[in-house]
Amino acid sequence: MSFKDLKLNKPILRAVANAGYDNPTLVQEKTIPFVLAKKDGIISAQTGTGKTAAFALPIIQSLYDQQVASKKGKKIKALVVSPTRELAVQIAENFKTYTEFTNLTSTVIFGGTSVDPQKEILKKGIDILIATPGRLLDLHKQDAINLDYVETLVLDEADLMLDMGFFDDVSKIERLCPKTKQTLLFSATIPFKVEQLANSILKNPERIEVSQNSSTSKDVNQFLFYVPKKDKIELCLHVLRNSIKGQIIIFRRTKYGVNKLEETLLKNGFNVSSLHGDKSQSDRQNALNSFKKKETNILIATDVAARGIDIDHLDAVVNFDLPSKPETYVHRIGRTARAGNTGNAYSLCSADEKDYLKHIQQLIHVQLDVIDNHPYPLDPSAKKEVHKNPNKSKYKKGRKSENSKKKKKRWY
Template identity: 65%
Template sequence: MHFTELALNKPILKAIFEKNYDSPTEVQKQAIPLVLDKKDLIASAQTGTGKTAAFALPILQLLFHQQDATKKNKRIRALIVSPTRELAVQIEAEFKAYGKYTNLKTAVVFGGTSIEPQKDILKKGVDILIATPGRLLDLRKQEFINLDKVEILVLDEADLMLDMGFIDDVLKIDRMCPEDKQTLLFSATMPIKVIQLAKSILTDPERIEISPTAAAAGGVLQLLYYVPKPSKIELCLHLLRNEIKGNILVFRRTKNGVDKLEQTLIKNDFKVDSLHGDKSQSARQSALNKFKNGEVNILIATDVASRGIDIEDLDAVINFDLPNIPETYIHRIGRTGRAGKSGTSYSLCAADEKKYVKEIQKLLQKPIKVVEDHLFPLDPEAKPPIHKKKKTGSKHKSGRKSAASKKNKKRWY
C-alpha cells in the first residue's frame, strides 16, 4: 500500500514524502481509515511501529478544513495527552513535521518548566495541543485552557499513564471535553486496567492489535549472555571496550542502578549520560541532546524515563537488567534496527532472571541466541540466590541468660 491510497490531502502527503516515507506501517494502514471515519479506537501497538503518525496524519486531515480560523476563533480542537514530557515533545515534533504545509497551530505543555511561556503560546491560539496530565490540569484551573471545543481526544501510552498514577487525571480531562468527541486510545500493552479505562470512556470502539513480535524489528540481532550477577559490570565493560560500538542505549530496572552504572562507566573513561524519573526536566533534556548531538555515545535509562523517546541511528541496546514484563523487552530492542537499518541487542541474564527469559522467548515464539563463549559464564546449574532473613536479637539460646546478665539482675524479692 502507498500513502496516496489513504485519502490524505496533498499538503500532508507532501510532508510525508519529504520524510522519505512511501508505505504506511501496519498500525497506520489500519488506524488512519478508522480515524478518518470518526470512529473511536483502541489500538495496541509498541513504540517503533509508527503509531504517532497513525493518529497525527488523520487528525491533521480532519482539522484541515478549519485551519484558517482567525486567532480569536482558534480553539483547541485536538488534544493529545501523553504521560511523559519527552514523549509530549516528540509528538509535537511529528505534528509540526506532518503539518508543515498546513496553517494548523500545534503546541506542547508539560510540567517541570516555567508555566509563563506556555501561557503566552496558548494566548496566540492553538488548534492541536499536546500535554502531560498535571500541567494540563494546572492551566485549566487557571483558566488558560478551554476544552469545550475538543473534537478529538488521544490518550497515548495509556498503560504507562496508568502505571504512573494518572488514572484520576485522565478521567477528569475526559469529563472536561465534550461528550460527542472522538476518542483514540493507544497503548503498548493491554492490561486489564487499560481495558477498563477504554470501556468507561470510549463509545463502540474499533480495536486494532499489532502483534508485539511484529515490533521486534527483523533487523535486530538478539544476543543473550548468561552471567553471574556480580560479574555483570565486568562483562558490560568488556563488551563496550571490545565489541559494542556506536550509539548505545543501556537499560536498568531502577534509578539507583542507573546512577551506579553511570559512575562506573565515567570512571572507565566512557562518554555517558543518564535518564531517570528523579532528574529534572532540564537535566533529562540535556542528557538527550548530548546523546543526539554525539557529545556522549552511551545513554543509561530506566524504562519509564525512556518511553516514547525517538532516537535515530541507535546501533545497540544493552539490557543490563532483564525486564520482568516480556512486552517491555520488545519495546526496548525495538529502539534499534529501525527503518530498515540493522542493530543488535545484548541481554545480560543472571540466575534469578532466567524465568524472565522464558517468558520473553514465549512471546517472541523463538529462542534468543545464547553467546556461550565469553569471559564470565554462568554455571549452568546455578540457581537463583536464596535470601535468608537475618536473625536478630540475642546470640544466646532461647530461655538462656548470660552469666553477666544473671549477675546484674536485681531481684525484687
C-alpha cells in the same frame, strides 16, 4: 499503497514527502481511514511502526478545512495525552513537521518546567495540544486550558500511562472534553486495565491490531549473557569494548543503578550521558539531544526512556538489568531496528533474574541466543543470591530462650 490513496490533502502530502516518507506503514494504512471517519478506536501496534503519524495525519486533515486565518480565537480542537515528557516532545515535533504547510498551530505542555511560558502560548490560542496528564490538569484548574471544543482525544501509550498510575487523571481528562468527541486509544499491549479504560470511555470502538502485541522485531538480533551479579559491570565493560559499536542505550532498573554505571563508564573513558526521573527536565533534554547529535554514543536510562525516544539508526540496546515485566523487554528492544533497519539487543542475566528471563521468552516465543564465550560465566546451577547479615541473631524475630521465658513475670 501510497499516502495519496489515503485521501490526504496536498499540504499534508507535501509535508510527508519532505519528511522523507514514501508509503504508509501498515498501522497508518489501517488507522487513517477510520480516524477520518470519526470513529472511536483501540489501536494496538508495537513500537517503531509509525503510530504517531497514524493519528496525527488524519487529525490535521480534519482540522485543515476549519483552520482559522489568524491565531487569535483558536480553540483546542485536538488533544493528545502522553505518559512521559520525552514522548510528548517527540509527538509535538511530529505535529510541527506535518503541519508545516498549513495554518494549524500546536504546542506541548509537561511538568518539570516553568508554567508561565506555557500559559502564554495557550493564551494566544492553538489548534492541537500535546500534554502529560499532571500538567494538563494543573493548567485546567488555573483556567489556562479550555477543553470544551475538543473534537479528537488521543490517549497514547495507554498501557504505560496506566502502569504509571494515571487511571484517575485520564478518566478526569476524558470527562472534561465534550461527550461528542472522537476518542482514540493507542497501546503497545492491551492488558486488563487498558480494556477497563476502553470500556468506560469509548463508544463502539473499532479494533486494530498490527502484529502480535508480544512480538519483537525480526530485525533485532537478541543475545544473552549469563553472569554473576557481582561481575555485571565488568562484563558490561567487556561487551562495550569488544562487541558493540555505534549508538547504544543501556537500560537499568533503578536511578541509583543508572548513576553508578554512568560513573564507572566515564572513569573508563566512555562517552556517556544518562536519563532518569530524578533529573530536571532540562538535564533530560540535554542528555537526549547530545545522544541524538552523537556527541555521546552511550545513553544509560531507566524505563522512563523506553518509549519516549525515537532515534534513527540506534545500533544496540543493552539490558544491564532484565525488567520484571516481560512487556517492558519488548518496548526496550523496540528502540533499535526501527523503520526497516537492523539492530542488536544484549541482555545480562544473573541467577536472581532467571524467572524474568523465562517470562520474557514465553511472551516473545523466542529463545535468546546464549553467548558462553566470555570471561565472567555464571555457574548454570547457581541459585538466587541470599545475602546473610553476619550480625543477625540466630533466633527468629520474637523468639525467646527458655531461660528468659522462666524469668519473665506474667500478669496472669
